[in-house]
Amino acid sequence: MNELQFGAALAGAQNGEQPALSVLWREHHPYLLRYLRTRHRACDVEDVAGDTWLRVSRSLRRFAGEEPAFRAWFFTIARAASADWHRSAARRPDMVFDADMESREPSRHGNPESDAMASFDTARAILLLAELPPEQSDAISLRVIAGLDTERVAEIMNKRPGTVRVLQHRGLRRLAQLLSAAESVETDVTP
Numbered sequence: 001m002n003e004l005q006f007g008a009a010l011a012g013a014q015n016g017e018q019p020a021l022s023v024l025w026r027e028h029h030p031y032l033l034r035y036l037r038t039r040h041r042a043c044d045v046e047d048v049a050g051d052t053w054l055r056v057s058r059s060l061r062r063f064a065g066e067e068p069a070f071r072a073w074f075f076t077i078a079r080a081a082s083a084d085w086h087r088s089a090a091r092r093p094d095m096v097f098d099a100d101m102e103s104r105e106p107s108r109h110g111n112p113e114s115d116a117m118a119s120f121d122t123a124r125a126i127l128l129l130a131e132l133p134p135e136q137s138d139a140i141s142l143r144v145i146a147g148l149d150t151e152r153v154a155e156i157m158n159k160r161p162g163t164v165r166v167l168q169h170r171g172l173r174r175l176a177q178l179l180s181a182a183e184s185v186e187t188d189v190t191p
Contacts (some may be wrong), residue, residue, distance in 0.1 A: 006067040034145045039082050039128040052081040072152040136171030
């Protein structure tokens with residue numbers, strides 16, 4: 001989405017126009033789901049995403065800025081909604097859910113084969129990210145999935161940019177180790 005399209009969608013959404021809000025939703029929701037999958041069980045992702053959009057819609061009129069600032073603002077809200085969900089979940093008794101329950105992400109390709117491969121790759125990456133310490137996973141998710149720059153991630157995480165770079169570097173190094181180990185297991189199993 002270019003800046004002109006974003007500006008029109010934002011202005012319309014701030015005035016309560018549903019089609020304009022839909023444009024923002026289509027552009028940002030897939031990234032939100034990917035980010036939340038690194039932080040939550042599959043059965044919680046849609047609920048946290050819904051809470052995030054509710055918070056965004058309540059505060060949207062007060063937002064001013066370009067798309068990069070919107071993405072940072074949006075993922076700050078998503079991170080807060082996620083943290084609130086974890087705090088709330090810690091006070092609730094644990095319930096059993098189907099481990100295979102998968103939320104449906106809107107298709108961006110229109111080709112079933114491409115969709116299946118993208119879904120497989122995304123699911124694999126999310127599983128690997130979940131094995132990292134939370135701060136490393138957050139740093140990588142906000143940089144790669146949300147597409148935010150280091151300075152904005154540092155603001156969201158309440159860290160210095162250098163600390164975010166170190167977290168990202170260590171996380172990526174650990175992901176490479178995990179991926180290498182997973183590939184060697186797959187090679188050993190393949191006849």
